[in-house]
Amino acid sequence: MSKLFCRGISILTFAGTLFAFTSFPPTAHGQSLSSRRPGLALALQNSVSRNAVADPAVAVAALQQEHPSSALELTYRLRLTRPASHLVDVEIEAGKVMEPAIDFVMPAWAPGRYAIYDFAKNVQEFAASGAQGQPLAWEKLDKQTWRVDARQAGGTVRAHYRVFANNLTGSFSQYDSSHANLNGGSIFMYVAGHKPDALHLTVDAPAGWKVLSGLSSSTSDRSFQLPNYDHLVDTALEISPECTLDEFREQGKLFRVVVHTYSDDDTDHSKLLEGLKKLVHAEMASMPEPDFSQYTFIFHFAPDITLGDGMEHMNSTQIIVRGSVQDGTAEALETAAHEFFHLWNVKRLRPVALGPFDYTRENYTRSLWFAEGVTTYLGYSYLYKSGVWTKDQFLDRLGDEIGNLEREPGRTLMSAESSSFNAWFYDRSPQMQETNFADATISYYNKGALLGWLLDLEIRARTEGRKSLEDVLAAMYRKFYATPASSLPAQSGGYGPGSGYEEKDIEQAVEEATGGDFSAFFARYIAGTDPLPYAETLRLAGLELRSSVAPGSAPSLGALVQPENTGARIVAVRPGSPADRAGLSRDDLLVAVDDQSLATEELADRLKVYSPGAQAAFTVERHGRREIILATLDPPPPNVYKLVETPDASPPQLKIRNGWLGKQ
Numbered sequence: 001m002s003k004l005f006c007r008g009i010s011i012l013t014f015a016g017t018l019f020a021f022t023s024f025p026p027t028a029h030g031q032s033l034s035s036r037r038p039g040l041a042l043a044l045q046n047s048v049s050r051n052a053v054a055d056p057a058v059a060v061a062a063l064q065q066e067h068p069s070s071a072l073e074l075t076y077r078l079r080l081t082r083p084a085s086h087l088v089d090v091e092i093e094a095g096k097v098m099e100p101a102i103d104f105v106m107p108a109w110a111p112g113r114y115a116i117y118d119f120a121k122n123v124q125e126f127a128a129s130g131a132q133g134q135p136l137a138w139e140k141l142d143k144q145t146w147r148v149d150a151r152q153a154g155g156t157v158r159a160h161y162r163v164f165a166n167n168l169t170g171s172f173s174q175y176d177s178s179h180a181n182l183n184g185g186s187i188f189m190y191v192a193g194h195k196p197d198a199l200h201l202t203v204d205a206p207a208g209w210k211v212l213s214g215l216s217s218s219t220s221d222r223s224f225q226l227p228n229y230d231h232l233v234d235t236a237l238e239i240s241p242e243c244t245l246d247e248f249r250e251q252g253k254l255f256r257v258v259v260h261t262y263s264d265d266d267t268d269h270s271k272l273l274e275g276l277k278k279l280v281h282a283e284m285a286s287m288p289e290p291d292f293s294q295y296t297f298i299f300h301f302a303p304d305i306t307l308g309d310g311m312e313h314m315n316s317t318q319i320i321v322r323g324s325v326q327d328g329t330a331e332a333l334e335t336a337a338h339e340f341f342h343l344w345n346v347k348r349l350r351p352v353a354l355g356p357f358d359y360t361r362e363n364y365t366r367s368l369w370f371a372e373g374v375t376t377y378l379g380y381s382y383l384y385k386s387g388v389w390t391k392d393q394f395l396d397r398l399g400d401e402i403g404n405l406e407r408e409p410g411r412t413l414m415s416a417e418s419s420s421f422n423a424w425f426y427d428r429s430p431q432m433q434e435t436n437f438a439d440a441t442i443s444y445y446n447k448g449a450l451l452g453w454l455l456d457l458e459i460r461a462r463t464e465g466r467k468s469l470e471d472v473l474a475a476m477y478r479k480f481y482a483t484p485a486s487s488l489p490a491q492s493g494g495y496g497p498g499s500g501y502e503e504k505d506i507e508q509a510v511e512e513a514t515g516g517d518f519s520a521f522f523a524r525y526i527a528g529t530d531p532l533p534y535a536e537t538l539r540l541a542g543l544e545l546r547s548s549v550a551p552g553s554a555p556s557l558g559a560l561v562q563p564e565n566t567g568a569r570i571v572a573v574r575p576g577s578p579a580d581r582a583g584l585s586r587d588d589l590l591v592a593v594d595d596q597s598l599a600t601e602e603l604a605d606r607l608k609v610y611s612p613g614a615q616a617a618f619t620v621e622r623h624g625r626r627e628i629i630l631a632t633l634d635p636p637p638p639n640v641y642k643l644v645e646t647p648d649a650s651p652p653q654l655k656i657r658n659g660w661l662g663k664q
Contacts, residue, residue: 072096072191074199076232080206080239083177086166087124092159094191097150103192104159106144107359110185110233112311112346113171115429116362119186120144122164131156144360145192163187168302170236170311170318171428179240179260180205181300183311183318184233185359195229195356205239212238212245212258214296214316219245230356234347236311236318238298246273250280254294259325261301266325272299275333278386279340286382286470287344288477295343299332301325310335312342333388338379345378345473346371348481352500366503368420369526373448374469377456380449385662399641401449402534402545406641409575410441416451416526417503419444434586438560438572451526454537455510457660458521461540462514464652465659476501476509541657542649547638554607555614555633559584567591567598567621582631584620591626592619607633 073095080088094102106120126146128136131154138148150157163186165173173182191197201224203211210219214235215226226232243260246269257276259269276297296316301324308331309320317339321328346354351365365371384394405411414422419442426437456469481498507522524530534545558577561568568590573579584590590598593606594617610616612635620629649657657663 070096070098071197072194074191074194074197076188076199076201077204078182078187078202078237079204080175080180080209081204083175083180086164086175087162088165088173088175088180088182088187089162090160090187090189092189092191094157094159094194095155097153097155097157100149100151101147102150102157103141104146104148104189105192105360106189107185107233108144108361109359109363110171110183111354111357112313114362114368114423114427115171116424117171117186118143119163122186123189124162124164126159126161128160129158130154146189159189161189168300168305168320169307170309170320178242178262179238180209181260181298181318182237182239184235184237188229188232190229190359198228199226199232200224201226201232203237203239206241209239209241210243210245212240212243212256212296212298214294214313217254217256217294231314233359234313236298236313236316238318244269248273248277248280250277251284251289253284253292255280256294256296258296258298259301260299261325262303263301263324263326266301269325272325272329272332275329275386275388276336278388279333279337279382282382282386283337283341287341288474288482290343290348292343295340297336297340299325301328301332308335310339312339312347314343314347317342334379334383337383337386337388338375341375341378341382344477345375348498349473349477350481350500352502354500362424364421364424366417366421367501367506368423369416369444369448369451370506373416373445373450374452374455374473376445376449377452378470378473391661395643398450398453399545399643401446403547403639403641404446405442405450405532406547406638408442408446409439410437411447411531412529413440414442415529416442416444416447419447436572439575447532450532454525454532454534455521457537457541457656458518459510459514460656460659462516465655467513468659472509472513475513476505479509480505538643540653541660542646542653543657544644544646546642546644548640548642549636549638550640552608553636553639554604555610555612556636557584557603557607557616557631557633559590561590561603563602564589565599568603578631578634582618582629584618584629584631585622587622589621590618591621593617595619612636 075093077091077093078088079091092104106123108116108118108120110117110119120143126138126140128138128148130136130152134152136148136150136153136157138146140146146159148157148159163173165175165180165182165186168174168181171183171186173186174180175182203222205211205222211222212219215221215224226235238258238260240260243258246257248255248257255276257269257273259266259272292315294315298316298318300318300320302320303323305320305322308322311318317336319332319335319339321332321335351367351371353363353365354371357363380389380394380397383389384391422441423444426441452469459467459469459472480501483498507518510518525532538545556577557579558574559570559579560572562571566589570579570584570586570588570590573584573586590603592598593603596606598606607616610633612633615630615632618629618631620627645657
């Protein structure tokens with residue numbers, strides 16, 4: 001997933017049923033489960049009784065042994081007929097059904113975005129029929145599971161439903177008169193217990209609409225064969241009469257560039273294509289050859305979105321930019337550098353928790369700092385090495401990342417591993433309650449990028465320039481992905497040929513590359529919250545970090561504010577800051593400073609007339625009442641972090657620096 005966020009099923013569903021069969025509420029058709037399917041309900045209840053165990057999963061396992069399943073013949077059909085309604089018609093046909101009932105499950109999340117979205121919210125008009133079109137009884141068991149009685153199905157069950165799709169992001173889907181942009185997790189159910197089964201997808205799109213994805217090289221194809229459900233979810237579809245298509249080749253592989261834009265002036269894509277060619281060349285030259293014959297970039301340039309986005313897939317990526325091609329190419333290329341590198345790091349080389357997936361619940365890993373953050377750092381590096389960025393742009397971006405982390409109070413409270421593990425709380429996850437994330441968390445993208453950079457310099461220094469972080473990634477790729485699964489202790493099922501890595505494997509790979517001990521580094525800076533060792537690590541490469549205060553910076557109140565019509569609303573108070581000491585609180589509305597209105601001028605501009613140490617009187621509105629609160633302002637903190645090359649660097653330092661910057 002892009003950093004632009006400013007990414008046992010049967011047992012679970014059966015187990016939930018065991019608690020609910022005798023008291024399940026009436027269905028939309030006015031019948032309870034037991035009255036509609038007494039035989040199936042009785043079988044499940046008898047299974048619980050026979051096993052008489054505390055854990056219902058054991059009873060479910062016994063029941064499943066009585067009704068063994070084999071591979072189904074699965075066909076998915078998409079019908080796009082009503083763009084103004086934003087409703088996508090989906091039909092799933094399951095052949096060779098032997099079980100007395102089968103469950104259709106809508107994912108609660110999708111790979112690449114670590115948040116529970118409950119895509120079932122937008123499912124409507126579910127229905128089921130058998131081989132002769134006869135209606136089949138069904139019951140919704142929980143928020144995302146529909147169970148169909150298959151005893152009278154004749155071996156074939158067809159499930160039909162509609163999905164409301166009107167969000168253009170890397171996670172959701174959008175269907176309107178200009179296109180259908182479909183992300184699998186938000187559209188396609190799976191048959192519980194049959195995710196590894198091969199499937200066929202057909203698309204019924206209006207005449208003249210192109211179908212573009214990572215599945216084929218022809219825009220006219222409407223029929224696709226996929227090895228399993230994981231690959232279906234991992235393939236974004238752009239179906240449109242308006243998008244353009246360009247192609248180029250690198251190392252014998254086909255790269256396709258799809259552009260969907262709403263601006264009539266967006267006819268010149270040459271800068272975008274030129275930059276992509278440079279990025280693809282640089283990344284392909286540095287990493288092992290990936291196992292695909294073609295790769296598809298899907299770009300959306302939209303004027304009416306709030307946030308940009310990017311989402312990685314096995315053989316494609318989807319990138320969404322606010323604005324037009326003309327003013328959004330730089331952002332699009334920055335996101336592309338990140339998302340394209342994901343085809344090695346996260347889509348193939350991946351944490352053990354990330355594939356095959358449990359789509360019903362969170363899939364926890366402590367390694368997103370590596371999967372996402374290191375990808376962010378290397379994306380910056382390839383932007384520079386490819387010539388898309390200058391050296392100054394590259395160094396300035398790393399300085400910005402340092403500043404971003406140093407301004408976060410949460411850096412002393414949350415480690416990179418903890419940020420990764422808790423991603424499900426805040427990775428574009430909707431918040432219905434007030435949180436203290438602004439003061440208590442960090443971004444695994446941000447700190448992970450800095451950790452990747454510092455590790456890269458350490459690896460180069462300890463090997464006298466012979467190895468780099470890219471060598472570590474390549475070695476891990478070969479070990480945990482490219483190695484045949486039969487020779488690995490943990491296999492990944494139908495998702496890919498290799499197995500995932502655990503957190504300890506990252507440290508081991510770094511140590512194998514360098515022959516050194518990195519246990520202290522991982523314990524202090526990755527698992528722990530010690531301040532990052534900028535000075536000593538940068539010194540290895542003849543670099544220096546300089547921090548300063550930008551001229552004209554206002555004294556600090558230590559409060560994050562959101563402008564409103566009548567003032568500035570406090571959204572976070574930094575611990576130990578003047579605002580904290582004075583008793584200012586989140587949700588306070590700052591109306592004025594020494595009677596100077598904050599409705600007509602921003603807080604930072606008002607504070608520029610004060611000297612550090614000055615006392616300011618804030619008119620504060622709290623719960624509808626106003627009061628005056630005095631606060632003594634602090635000096636402005638450093639807000640400019642700049643990397644410089646030290647002119648007196650030693651030959652060993654120059655060797656590391658020149659190798660890192662690509663100089664000979």
